[in-house]
Amino acid sequence: MQIIVSRRESSSAMFRATAPFISVLVALFVAGFLLLAAGVNPAAAYRDIVYEALGSGYGWSETLVKTTPLIFAGLGVSLAFRMQIWNIGAEGQIYIGAMAASGVALFSGIENHALMLSAMFTAAALCGGLWAGVAGVLRAKWQVNEVIITLMMNYIAILTVDYLVYGPWKDPKGFNFPLTAEFSDTARLAELFNTRLHTGFILALVCALLLYLFIERTVWGYQIKVIGSNIKAAQYAGMRTATAVVLVLFLSGAIAGIAGFSEVAGLQHRLQHGISPGYGFTAIIIAWLARRSAVGVVIVAFLMGVLLVGGDSLQLNWQLPVAFVYAFQGLILFFLLAADFFVQYRVRLTNGGPS
Amino acid sequence: MIEILLDATVRAGTPILFATLGTIINERAGIINLGIEGLMLIGALSGFAGTYLSGSLLVGVIAAFCATMLAGAIHALITVQLRGNQIVCGLALTMFGIGITALFGRGMVGLTIDGFQRLAIPGLSQLPLVGKPFFNQDLLIYLSFVLVIAISLFFYHTRWGLALRAIGENPAAADTCGVAINRYRFLAVTIGSGIVGIGGAYLSLVTTPMWIENMTSGRGWIAVALVIFASWSSYRALAGAYLFGGITAMQLRFQAMGTTVSAHLLQMLPYIFTILVLVISTVRLQKGISQQPESLGKPYDREDRK
Numbered sequence: 001m002q003i004i005v006s007r008r009e010s011s012s013a014m015f016r017a018t019a020p021f022i023s024v025l026v027a028l029f030v031a032g033f034l035l036l037a038a039g040v041n042p043a044a045a046y047r048d049i050v051y052e053a054l055g056s057g058y059g060w061s062e063t064l065v066k067t068t069p070l071i072f073a074g075l076g077v078s079l080a081f082r083m084q085i086w087n088i089g090a091e092g093q094i095y096i097g098a099m100a101a102s103g104v105a106l107f108s109g110i111e112n113h114a115l116m117l118s119a120m121f122t123a124a125a126l127c128g129g130l131w132a133g134v135a136g137v138l139r140a141k142w143q144v145n146e147v148i149i150t151l152m153m154n155y156i157a158i159l160t161v162d163y164l165v166y167g168p169w170k171d172p173k174g175f176n177f178p179l180t181a182e183f184s185d186t187a188r189l190a191e192l193f194n195t196r197l198h199t200g201f202i203l204a205l206v207c208a209l210l211l212y213l214f215i216e217r218t219v220w221g222y223q224i225k226v227i228g229s230n231i232k233a234a235q236y237a238g239m240r241t242a243t244a245v246v247l248v249l250f251l252s253g254a255i256a257g258i259a260g261f262s263e264v265a266g267l268q269h270r271l272q273h274g275i276s277p278g279y280g281f282t283a284i285i286i287a288w289l290a291r292r293s294a295v296g297v298v299i300v301a302f303l304m305g306v307l308l309v310g311g312d313s314l315q316l317n318w319q320l321p322v323a324f325v326y327a328f329q330g331l332i333l334f335f336l337l338a339a340d341f342f343v344q345y346r347v348r349l350t351n352g353g354p355s
Numbered sequence: 356m357i358e359i360l361l362d363a364t365v366r367a368g369t370p371i372l373f374a375t376l377g378t379i380i381n382e383r384a385g386i387i388n389l390g391i392e393g394l395m396l397i398g399a400l401s402g403f404a405g406t407y408l409s410g411s412l413l414v415g416v417i418a419a420f421c422a423t424m425l426a427g428a429i430h431a432l433i434t435v436q437l438r439g440n441q442i443v444c445g446l447a448l449t450m451f452g453i454g455i456t457a458l459f460g461r462g463m464v465g466l467t468i469d470g471f472q473r474l475a476i477p478g479l480s481q482l483p484l485v486g487k488p489f490f491n492q493d494l495l496i497y498l499s500f501v502l503v504i505a506i507s508l509f510f511y512h513t514r515w516g517l518a519l520r521a522i523g524e525n526p527a528a529a530d531t532c533g534v535a536i537n538r539y540r541f542l543a544v545t546i547g548s549g550i551v552g553i554g555g556a557y558l559s560l561v562t563t564p565m566w567i568e569n570m571t572s573g574r575g576w577i578a579v580a581l582v583i584f585a586s587w588s589s590y591r592a593l594a595g596a597y598l599f600g601g602i603t604a605m606q607l608r609f610q611a612m613g614t615t616v617s618a619h620l621l622q623m624l625p626y627i628f629t630i631l632v633l634v635i636s637t638v639r640l641q642k643g644i645s646q647q648p649e650s651l652g653k654p655y656d657r658e659d660r661k
Contacts (some may be wrong), residue, residue, distance in 0.1 A: 007658055039456050086442055144637040147389065147442065148580045148629070155573055155626040162620035280449065288443055321461060321486035321568065327454025329395075331446030334429060345440075 004348045012278040016343045020289045023335035024303070030335075031328045038305070040318050048317055049310025055212045057310065061195035065267065067305035068197075069094065069276065071204035072259035073283035074290065074297040075211050080252040081292045082215065085245060089132060089150025090256040091280025092157030096131045097124035097260025103266070106169070106180060107185035117185045121261050126256015129250040131157065136249030146249070154280070165273055170206050178209040179272035189266035200262030205298065207255065210292035211283035224248060258279065277322065282308070289336065304329075360604055361488035367607075370395070370562065370571075373500050373554025374578035375585060375592040376506055380547030381473060381595030382582055383510065384540045385650040389445025392575030393452020394548050398423045398555025400456040403566045406468050416495070419556035420549040426452065427548020428541075431496050435456040435540040438494060438654035447455055453569060462645025463566040502550065504565055506589040519543055523648030527653040534657055551575070573626065580629045584636040587648065597631070602628055 019097040034043035053063045073090040080087040087093075100123040131153060136146035162178065164170075171181040189198045215221035227234040227241050235241055259279065264271055282304050290296030307325055314320040357534060371478055379386040382403045398419040405418025430448050433439040470501035479490035512517040519539055527534050532595040542600075553621055558574075577599060585591035614621075 007656075034455065088446065110500055126513035138634060142634065142638050142641055144634050145580075145583070148576060151576050152573075152580070152626045152629050158621050159619045159623045159626075163617050165617060167617055174397070191473055284446055285450075297550060312514075319461070321457035322477065323454050323568065325454065326450040330447045330449075330451025330454060333443060334433060334451070337444050337447070338434050340439060341437035 072163035074286035076255035091255035092154035097257025129254030199264030300319020364605035373594035377551035384543035390448025395555035398552025402556025409599025
C-alpha cells in the first residue's frame with residue numbers, strides 16, 4: 001500500500017468554500033476532548049455558549065456589542081493580509097485609537113456633539129494609522145519584519161494606556177481604580193434599542209461596505225490585490241510597492257484604531273486598563289477564516305462574537321479561564337491550514353507500484 | 356555590585372537563550388516558527404506540573420521538553436508535510452499555547468515547588484568578577500552553555516548539520532543529493548521546539564518557582580527577534596540573550612531602588628529595545644553583512660523544483 005500525493009489541476013472550489021466551516025466543526029469536536037480532559041462536559045458547555053449568546057434578546061445585543069470591534073479589527077487585519085503584510089498589531093492599534101479618542105473627549109472642550117465625535121473619530125483613526133505606519137515605513141525602507149514590530153508595539157501601546165490610566169489621566173474621584181473620568185454626553189455614541197449596543201455597530205457595517213468597494217472598485221484596491229498575489233509582476237507593471245506597503249499598514253491601523261474609538265465612545269465611555277480583551281488577536285483568525293473578504297469578515301466576526309459572549313458563560317458556569325477561547329481559535333486555524341492542503345492536493349491510496 | 360548585576364543578567368537571559376537556540380534550529384531548516392511564545396508557555400506549565408507531581412526537577416525538565424516537542428510536531432506536520440502557511444500556523448500555535456496552558460494550569464495556580472538550586476563549579480566559580488555570575492549557577496544554566504557549543508559543533512562539524520543547513524539554503528539541491536528534506540525539517544522543528552520548552556521551564560522552575568498564567572510575557576517574541584540579531588549563530592544568540600537579560604536586570608534594579616519613573620514606562624524598555632535591535636540587525640542583513648537561510652518561510656514541493 002502506498003500513499004500518493006499529487007497536486008490538483010485546479011483547486012477544488014467547493015472544498016475551498018466549505019473548508020472554513022469544516023475546520024470550525026472539527027475544532028469544536030477536538031476542543032470537546034480538551035474540555036473533557038479538564039473535567040467539563042463539552043455538550044453542556046456548548047449548549048451554554050449558544051444559549052448565552054443567542055438565546056435571548058439580551059444575548060443577541062451582547063453578541064453584537066462584541067462583534068462591533070471584531071469587525072473593525074478584522075477588516076484592518078484582512079486589508080493588510082491582502083498584500084501579504086502581517087499586521088499582528090491590531091490589539092495595540094485599538095489601544096492607541098481608544099487613547100486618542102479619549103484624549104479628545106476629556107481635554108478638547110468641544111461642545112458640539114457631531115463635531116466632538118468627528119474629532120474623536122479622526123484622532124483615533126489617525127493615531128492608529130500612524131502607530132501601524134511605523135511598521136510600514138520600516139518594512140518599506142529596510143524590509144524589517146513587520147510581524148515582530150507590530151507585535152512589540154502591542155506591548156508598548158498597552159503599557160502606554162496603563163501608564164496614563166494609572167498616572168496622569170486617572171480619575172481623581174475614581175477610588176484609585178485605573179480609569180479616567182467618564183466622558184460627557186457630547187462624547188458618546190447613541191445607544192440602539194435601549195441596550196448596550198451602539199451606533200458603532202452600524203459604523204462597522206458601513207466600514208465593511210466601504211472597504212469592499214475600495215478593494216473591488218478602485219484602482220488602489222486593484223493594485224493591492226496585484227501586489228499581494230505577485231509582487232514581481234506588480235513592480236514590473238510600475239506599481240510603487242513601497243508606497244503601497246506604508247499606505248496599507250496605515251489604513252489597516254486606522255481601521256483598528258476606529259475600533260478603539262467605537263469602544264470608548266459607544267460602550268465604556270472612558271479609557272481604562274484592559275480596554276480590549278484581545279480583539280486584535282481574534283481579528284487575525286477572523287481575517288484568515290474570512291479568506292480576506294470584507295463580507296466574510298462580518299460573518300466570521302459575528303461567529304467569534306458568539307464564542308466570546310458564550311465564553312464568558314463558560315467562565316461563570318464552569319470556572320474556565322477566558323483564555324480558553326484562544327486554544328479553540330488556534331485549533332480552528334490548525335484545521336483550516338490542514339484543510340487547505342487537501343484543497344490544493346489530491347491524496348490517494350494505491351496498492352503496489354506507482355500508477 | 357557589578358557581580359550582582361551580571362548574575363541577574365545571566366538568570367534573566369537564560370530562558371530567552373534557550374528559546375532563541377530552539378528557534379535557530381527551526382529557521383536553519385527553513386521553517387519560520389512564530390509559535391515560540393506559546394511553546395514557552397507549554398514548557399513552563401508542563402515543567403512545573405512534572406516537577407510538582409513527581410517531586411523531581413529532572414522529570415519536570417524532561418516533561419517540558421517532551422510536551423513542547425509534541426506541540427512543535429503540530430507546527431512541523433502542518434508546515435512541512437502539509438505545506439501550510441508558516442506565519443499563520445505559528446500564530447495559531449501561540450494562541451493554542453496560551454489557551455491550553457490557561458485551561459490545564461487552573462489547578463496549578465498558587466502551588467509552589469523547590470526550584471533548581473545554585474551549584475558552584477569548583478575552581479571556576481572562584482574567578483574574579485565572572486566566577487560567581489557564570490559558574491555559581493543552576494544546572495539549567497550550565498546546560499545552556501553546553502547547548503550553545505553543541506549546536507555550533509552540530510551545524511559546522513557534522514554531516515547532519517551540513518545537510519540541515521543545505522536544506523535551509525536550497526532544499527531542491529539537497530533533495531537532488533538524496534537528503535530526506537521532510538524528515539530533517541520535521542525533526543528540526545520538533546527538537547528545536549523542545550529546546551524552546553526548556554526555556555519556558557526555566558521560568559517556572561527557577562525564575563519564579565510557580566505557575567502563573569501567561570508568565571512568559573513576550574519573551575518568546577523577543578527570542579524570535581533575537582534570531583535575526585544573532586544571524587542564526589548560537590554564540591551570538593548567547594550575547595543577544597544576555598543583552599536582554601541585562602536590560603531586564605537593570606529595569607528590576609531601578610524599580611527596587613524606588614525610582615520616580617513609572618513602572619509601566621520601565622516595563623516598555625525590553626520591547627522598545629527589541630524593535631531597535633531588530634531594525635539594526637535587519638539593516639545589516641540588507642547590507643549583506645549577515646545572511647538568513649535562503650529558503651526561510653518557503654514550503655518545499657518537489658514538483659516546483661526547477
